[in-house]
Amino acid sequence: MENKELQSSSPLESTTIDYEKIAASEPFQHLVKSKRKFLVPLTVFFLVFYFALPFLTSFTKMLNHYAIGDISWAWIFAFAQFIMTWTLCTVYVKKANKFDDMAGNILEEYKNKGSNV
Structure with missing residues (x-):
């Protein structure tokens, strides 16, 4: 059976991290739920908006009318x-930074509590 504890990638740190213990912790589960709550609706919106143009132009005449001149x-x-793409990218980058901070806080808490997450 393979060892689930992995060495930290930083050469300055020689601690091992039990990622399974972290994944089972409440803060990590909250992070996963927060990410899913953000990413699923964003992805669905993007796909619907993106595929609406070829669908509407191929199967309807709704977009054939003149709007301005x-x-x-x-x-x-x-x-x-x-x-829409620029906006979603901007929103995603800002939110991803918050998710990265949350993940960093989880690892710091794990290290500070002496692996008792």
């Missing part, structure tokens, strides 16, 4: 996808 709703929707 000679610019149709299809062009506006396509441009909105760029804005």
Whole structure:
């Protein structure tokens, strides 16, 4: 059976970390639930918004109408996808930094409590 304790990757630290114990801890479970609560709706929104353009242009005539001068709703929707992508990337990076901080705090708590997470 393989050893579940892994050596820390930092050359300055010689402590072993029991990742299974950390994964079973309440703070880590909270982190996983928080990430899932954030990522699943964001991913679903992105996929629906992304695939709506080819679906609407292929199977309906809804986006064929002119919105502003000679610019149709299809062009506006396509441009909105760029804005949506930039916005979601910005939101994700900010939220991922918070998740990284939470993970770092979990590891620090583990190390400070002497492996009694």
